[in-house]
Amino acid sequence: MSLIKSMGTIGGLTMVSRVFGFAREMMMSRIMGASGAADAFLVAFRLPNTFRRLFGEGAFSAGFVPLFSQRYHGPGGMEEARKFSEEVLAVFLPTLFLFTLVFELAMPLFVGAIASGFVDEPAKFELTVFLTRITMPYLLLISLVSLFSGVLNSLTKFAAAAFAPALLNVAMLIALIIVPTGGAASATALSMGVTAGGFLQLALMWNSARKAGVSLKWRKPVITPGVKQFFVVVIPATLGAGVYQISQLIDTFFATRLPEGSMSYINYSDRLNQLPLSVIGTALGTAILPQISRFISKGEPDEAAKVQGQAVELSMLLCLPAALALAVVAGPLVSALFQGGKFTAEDAMITGNTLAIIVSGLPAYVLVKVITPGFYARKDTKTPVKTAVIVLVANVVLNFLLIPPFGIYGLAIAISACSWLNAVMLYVILRHRGHFRIENWLWSRIARQIAAGLVMVVALYGLRVLLTDWFAGSVIERLAGVTALVGTGGVVYFAVAFAIGAMDRDGIMLLLRRKKAG
Template structure:
């Protein structure tokens, strides 16, 4: 448990830094571009490689590759293992992976007008919007190939319990994008064409991929990872990886697949809807990225190792502890975001080209999205229970069920409730996926709620309710300050966050919702990677 907690602390801490830079990026983007033609076009162009990245590179590829690489590195009872076996497997995968990425990227860039039309055919009704979206998408799409190689290198390091380099890589993306926004703003001038900013941003996306690849290559070499580029060979292990990736795409990537569904429906709504949805999702992604990515990344290699060693009880214990950590952090985050959404959107985003009306609508979208926040994170805790066992059929079935539900609900609610209804449908589908995954794990005796875990979550929910009551009472008392001067915005939000945090900690302590051992391990500064991973592995 101590190894898991420290690994989560390392990944979560670095991911939090990335999310802060991402938040700064989105604040600048909202003020510089607003929710208009250029903003919508860039959001679509960024959605394509970014969603494919999460779906294939960091989703399907990682959950399929890491257990197989971990087995090659550390061994299964009947299998040869070690550095040589791991290096051969990784090099064989790289040899095939590079060509797949090059061919896929080239075909996608050629077919980009058709892809954009499929996702956003209504853009053709606005002069120049469709053409700009196609151009920007072609500029950003090489990022997919670059970051896919980054994800592979990150998986190699994760299997060795070296989580920090991969968790830091997104910081580079956000730093380069911030530079792109500022460069575009400077080139555009006070009354220039917003398309200049969008073009600068699109080029920054691909440049960020280069920066991330250089960083991860250096980190992998420093860690002693051996890779060689050789002639592609479809070895039995490579074929096995390929057989796992396709179903894993749906099992691990329902949230990302839903993003394409949401994008399709959002582009049919009034101009600016896609931008507002994406910016609202960034608020939702703060806790999702920090907690969900950290826990999901940390437990997959741990689960795989315990399961391959026949240590089922230890594997269940890791999943239970991860579940408890997830709810401890996401329940209060969801309540706080839902109640304080108007304050956050007004303070952080309203200004420049982003109007107060945009902020008010965005707040409603945030409320709808965060209703599914715990489920988004818990899916990342439950899915590794299948992938570590190389069982991909069930996640595929639950993902298809949730995706079909999402589409059906969107067809009903989007026409009546617009972009807010679309966000609510996404939250509901994620919750359904979470429930289905747990039901199957429970039925197979792979993971079951204990009375202690259920009691702890109930107490966390009660503490979150107390915090919510405090925030609900305090929120309107500073209404005039959320869109005031920078000092007024900072102090009013600081008071909200401090009061909410204090209320939750006091209530959680009184209700017994906090596990002192978990808190001590999360607060502990991670030591060297081999030490952090040792006892738990």
């Protein structure tokens, strides 16, 4: 499967999930507002999500996919790969269950450490503990989803894993529809929706793996050579992801000490920032890891570097305009999507300003997703750990320096700056080792993409001024204004990019001719 086709499958279905996610966030903002109950739920949702990213998606895929691919493409074929999966599952499941149980029992201590700003408000603190106990089983469920996703991604079957998050968003939407009163009642319903969504995702992935010919059976937990090899690779990746997730928890720690509603502002800003990150960065990172792993195992490092170069080119072509456009239209976009009900115009303004700062780091977020597979495919999960430790220290220092004078905006600046630090360090190391370097032709193309993006910014700013009255009008007028901005930005950027050679024109024309012939 080609890189563009793989990314199209993953990115397209991820977009479907994000549409449901935005529907959920739009309804949640109006029902919950930037309230104490909303902050409590967002902390309760963030904690299992943090450990999901720690044990599940990133670290697990980094260790599992290359090893599964190695067996699948080796002499043992599918049978050996299935046996390896069952051995990992037999050890992975009891570990997750024990971890979840410990946190359920010690939840007050854990929440008190992470959301210390809530401790002085007993009702808010107790609600956060209660909600987190409801959402924590999601960790176990979604980690199992990650295992099945790793199996399917290794077989280059990306559709089910890309669509699965939509089920979580649907479950949470249903919860809001059933309990639209706001406050603790809606927060409790949302928490139940999180766990229900985890069950739905697991059911989908289990069935998809079964249809792909991978029916995993339960085995007695044994530390086999394959499991040992898995842990040798995954533990450093987990530590690396752990450093990053600790950074996320540190951000939560600071956010809970800011004025009420700060968790909501960060959440809605991050939701918009995550759209291009997931559709572009995560899709590309997921698509290229099996390909790079295959070329490395076959002793073809030049082909692996070629895949990575194509991924960088494609990611910047799509990501740079997304970052620039989000920065320009942040205010109107947030107002159109989230303002209304209990979410006031002031809430929308603060969220928009926060978003405009955070998206300055979006290209770096995407580059990290594209560069990191270059380490993981070579079973090097230690280097990202070392860079992540440096980023963690920088994040803590920047938070202490920037939050006192700038409040939530200081937190956003620290998030963006640390993403760039991480991306630059990873690229410099990979280049120094001779595994991958951005060639002159690619630097030239990226420069042209930036030029096309700046032309788009001028057009967007002018149109935004012309449509000022729309953005102060009804929800329909605001949505129409945002639609006009998005459409204009896309047309201007890609027209200029095509004209000045910021994209592979020959490849695009060839693709169009093939479609016409077909």
